[in-house]
Amino acid sequence: MQKPKRTSLPSDKLPPWLKFRIWAGKVIHRGRNVGGGRGQVFRLPFRRIAKLDCHPNELEAMEFVRKHTTIPIPRIYEIYGYDGGQHLVMQEARGGHVKVHYGGMTPGQVKTFGLDLAGCLNQLRSLQPPAAGFVGSLSLGSSLDHRLSGTRFGPFHSVADFHTYLRRGRPLQHWENEPDVVRVHSTPDEYRVTFCHADLNPNNIMVKHGRITAIIDWEFAGWYPEYWDYTKMYWGERPLWANFYRAVEEEPAIIKYPAERAAELAIWKRMHPWSYDDPPWSPGEEQQAGQKQPDQG
Template identity: 45%
Template sequence: MQPVTAGTQPGRTPKPLPTWIKLRLAAITLVKRSRLSNVIALPFGKILKLDAPANEIAAMEFVRANTTIPVPKMLDIYEPQPDGSAHILMTHVPGTVLSYALPKMTTVQIQSVVSELSGYLAQMHQLVQPAQAPAPASQAPTIGGTAQGPGYDHRLGPRVWGPFHTVADFHSYLRFGEPLEDWVHEPAVVEVHGKPEGEYQVRFSHADLAPRNIMVDPKTGKITGIIDWEFGGWYPEYWEYTKMHCAPRPQWEQWFAAIDKEEGIQKYPKELAAEEAIWLRAGPFGYV
């Protein structure tokens, strides 16, 4: 299935925000006397996300149409902008954010969540990148956003990047364009980025599978939804694993232990070591 964006939603005509939603937002602003959050709970089990990026819209629709992964169902699109962003009306995902539930969960329960997650990852990583026409049959898969345009991931700064047509070009971007010879003191980077083209498959990834983006049923521990698909797109196969470990928190130690124990999740220790070396050199402003 071809990924869809805010401007190409089949059967949906973008429209202005309904008056009842505008009144609701005005009331919230008046009561809280502060700037609105970009995610607003509405009556009747609905959620409004303001200024959702085009890539998040495309990622949710693509995954929902091609897997059984529980993602919010999009109901309507309002006020699309030239950059493809729009306000989106979605179904509310039931359950509790996993990051809130973790402290009360047993090791067995956490392992069960990770096991269920591994099944969803397997589905996601089997998604096929739609062919872009006209394109030569030999063209390598694109590394970038869901619709194979520019990607976005806060790991790479506040701007969009790419798309890239080789893993080597993506790796060069990760190194700030510096030649591999400048990284001789980081053997993991040299080893990973020096691998021949084709060594890594390009797979669809959520790219931010932290406990804050996973919803669970507090009674059963079953995953009820995976949210925040803003970074979703096509990446080298190790990206999902290394991004899980980006900016770790001490309170998530049991989560990481469960990931390392889960046989259904492929581990990429050398790639993680390479990423950690780059994170250290990049600092907070490496890709600004």
């Protein structure tokens, strides 16, 4: 396969030829040309996609997975690098409309999709981390996951440290009313670290007639506890994804983590994702917050 063309930019400003192609895509795909959670994905002519302002981790993860697995990933044609980020031009994957391609699945297609997804997950789980217990990015640096706000976090050198971060530093004694959290976080050494996509849902798994055509959006990917891909599937759960969850739960080759999912649900109830932007918990925080303010009268 031909290597992608690499261009170095002095800033994140788009080169004129890429701006023109984005404009042309808007004309050709009027009303159907913009996507992505931050509106930074554009359809171009000739079945190309431009994804702007990507963290280098996304390309690194895609290249790593392409090299070590057979998971279908869009081909990268052009890389425009600038300090701290990249604009990527890649192949447009077939499929994609959630209501059509997931909502319209037949029972047989649900089964086929489950088998395809199991194969992808098992390949990711077979990849070996750089060190036992390491939680972080491929480059051994920080990670990003909107489950944990919009800022980068880590890396961590043990699952126990990662669990402490999930609790925002609070000791397990503070979670005695959440037995699922206590049960899971009391045994961090039981969990292997595996390579995870960390955002597997119908928006990022392109399907057509029940077959996976591509897995996209690898910016969150990295080394996480083995249950992370499964529990993250339920982050932002919605009824439109019913066939996706049916395929996951009915496919025996997909390892389920119900206790870990319950623990995550308990944490999600108590901790807004953007609370991770605040300083971590420290002893006496609750007492200080509960102190009566002095009378201003």
